[in-house]
Amino acid sequence: MVSLGVLARKIFGSSNDRRIKSTRPRVEAINAMENELAGLSDAELAARTEQFRADLANGATLEDLLVPAFATVREAARRVLGLRPFDVQLVGGIVLHNGGIAEMRTGEGKTLVATLPVYLNALAGKGVHVVTVNDYLARRDAEWMGRVYKFLGLTVGVIVHGLSDEERRAAYACDVTYATNNELGFDYLRDNMKYDRPSMVQRGHNYAIVDEVDSILIDEARTPLIISGPLEDRSEMYNTIDAFMLKLDPPDYEVDEKQRTAIFTEEGTEKLENLLREAGHLKGESLYDVENVAIVHHVNNALKAHRLFQKDKDYIVRNNEIVIIDEFTGRMMPGRRYSEGLHQALEAKEHVAIQPENQTLASVTFQNYFRMYKKLAGMTGTALTEAEEFGNIYGLEVTEVPTNLPVKRLDEDDEVYRTVEEKYKAIVRDIREAREKGQPILVGTTSIEKSEQLAERLRKEGIQEFQVLNARYHEQEAIIVAQAGKPGAITIATNMAGRGTDIQLGGNADMRIAQELGELAEGADRDAKEKAIREDIRQLKDKALAAGGLYVLATERHESRRIDNQLRGRSGRQGDPGRSKFYLSLQDDLMRIFGSDRMDGMLQKLGLKEDEAIIHPWINKALEKAQKKVEARNFDIRKNLLKFDDVANDQRKVVFDQRLSLMDGENLSETVAEMRQDVIDDLVAKHIPENAYAEQWDAAGLKEGVRQSLNLDLPVEEWVKEEGIAEEQVRERISQASDAAADDRAGRFGPEVMTYVERSVMLQTLDHLWREHLVNLDHLRSVVGFRGYAQRDPLQEYKQESFELFQAMLANLRQAVTAQLMRVELVREAAEAPPPQAPEAVGHHIDGTTGEDDFGEGFGDPQLAVLADSRTVAPEERDPNNPASWGKVGRNEACPCGSGKKFKHCHGAFV
Incomplete structure (x- = not known):
């Protein structure tokens, strides 16, 4: 018996067929213009760009211009590249313009397809980003397809590693910008670590076309982009714990390859406790006593390193370093490191130099980064199997574009x-x-x-x-x-x-x-x-x-x-x-x-x-079912990760928006005054209970709080002794005294200096507290899963507690900013001083073509010539006394100044 769904598809076609069919009138209209445009001179064809822009300025929409703009690009590509987009490529271009995913087979010319919607959307002047998986493709496509855009009068930029901020800013200002997903994400994070608007490089997120969209938005969605700074060295502990792993036998642990977990058995825990006790590393009786939390973290990582991670499959050892192998592409990813100390455990296992752990300074997932674009589109050869995920997470519909010629490949059982x-x-x-x-x-x-x-x-x-x-x-x-x-x-x-x-x-x-x-x-x-x-x-x-x-x-x-x-x-x-x-x-x-x-x-x-x-075909079907189960499980993992990251992302947006407001604010004195008043309200509420008599007030505590937070020595204890004194009067007196002190300081330094100081203090304090908050969120995330054993929803618990942590961070921000501004003393020259710099930081980006780490260097003041200089200079040609002669210096190289320290700890450090 034929189901209704099958019958409907036979009569009306599938939803994919209907979407393809809906593009035919436009494709025919584009074809109808071909002879007319072929008769134009090069100059006349290029002049159509200005005409389109004028039409947009006079009220036309991009939809109105789709047919003539696509026809113009097709003719330009034929003249400049010798490539004439097929009708199915026009269909793919329409899908991309509509903000969908075009699944096109390998060899169908996706690179050329992108030029059609890119040109049309670039006419609006808000910038279009074409996202590729590596720097090689970004350069190649920008040069190759850039010839079409330049012929039609558009500007083309490319973002690759090694560019200065000025070069990046110029590339983002172009009509069309080619870049890798990693470069875009890191520029966004670094922009939100800058201390003034002109230093930022990106100009918004208008429209992006993501090439190999499944690789970027699915495969890489499990791990966030992270900018991090180093913590203290704990390499000895990793080596000590690693030595114990060699003394364990198979009955001491259980490994589940399916779930990628490794745990100690009771027998193994007892053996480990004895080994740790003999070595003097165990505090108390049990390994799982609260004071041994750090030790438990180390031994669990060491067990994973030895039993779950295989050399030459999950990682390789190259140049005395552990280099991760991407499970999807088989490529090396030097620079990318496992978090939470796992990478250090692998380094101990393979007896290579152990790098210090890092603290997260800023992070974002590709899921949340790309969802910032007003319009997003993608293209790939394989997306239909992940159509549900694209729809649920990104709101992207997958359209299977027919091939130009029938596929003759024989797929055998x-x-x-x-x-x-x-x-x-x-x-x-x-x-x-x-x-x-x-x-x-x-x-x-x-x-x-x-x-x-x-x-x-x-x-x-x-x-x-x-x-x-x-x-x-x-x-x-x-x-x-x-x-x-x-x-x-x-x-x-x-x-x-x-x-x-x-x-x-x-x-x-x-x-x-x-x-x-x-x-x-x-x-x-x-x-x-x-x-x-x-x-x-x-x-x-x-x-x-x-x-x-x-x-x-x-x-x-x-x-x-x-x-x-x-x-x-x-x-x-x-x-x-x-x-x-x-x-x-x-x-x-x-x-x-x-x-x-x-x-x-x-x-x-x-x-x-x-x-x-x-x-037998049945074997193929059975395998496909197994693969579907794995895909569904991986989708659930990514979906769950995203739910947790969405909580942090909402807070990230608030913090980043606040930073922009602070950078744009001409006069921040009102914001500072509001913060100061909030601090006073909190102090009074803490030390003067509601509806309490004056004798019950904590006058001494309030006096000390005012001294610490406002740098004022006020006779609070004398006020309390006054007849009929009310809580509101105490608050008013503290407010008046603090306002007077703030006004006096502002008067002495002048409005320009004071605004500079207020902005600097608020930005630096916000960044410091935000980094601490990220660490707290990581810790909360690692333990909140256990709440499930108490029949409580871990996600709801995470939402509630992270909100409380965020509220506490904002309270700390008000208190810290107020305390600093009430104490600050400056000399006149401070107004002309350079803006404060971000802390020492390292990001990770892997060039898929070469496998080299593009982001293994610090991010800080772009004006430091020693860091911005991308020239390679032989060590013997460097003048120790002239940093301008050093060229590009690796962060782990010895500093050319001759101090004996690594570059990152000497001239490469940020202040």
């Missing part, structure tokens, strides 16, 4: 073997057969370790010619990917998400020309060689097509279907033939963790022999 050994034998056999017939092969693995194991196996089997693309070899990434489509080429990759370079059958002509003819000058000789390369690639493409196109061979299923689809999507671009197949074994992580015991027993009963595989 998975082959499931009983053991890993049998699986790898079959993989090597299949690779050999495909290579012999000249078919290019892309082999997908889930970790660095497995990619290198497979590479070693191929070498042993006599297959020597292949490329390994993983975190260890990012330097050659673009070249390897570009040439992976040559006949018989074998490329082993850890993950293919967001690579930004298509695998073209026969190879990438432009990349080869740049590589082989890079130094050759323009002329007949170069033209001839370029022609020969293009002809060679055409012939190689024909061979690859004859062999069946790109063969994607995956050695394992990922937890997420989306990652599998990204790998599959590399084959069959623009109507090319291709095939894909997944090889699995019951010993694979996904199969092992999600209940393969029954399947193993069943296969044995069915008489499955060695080296035989089971191949």
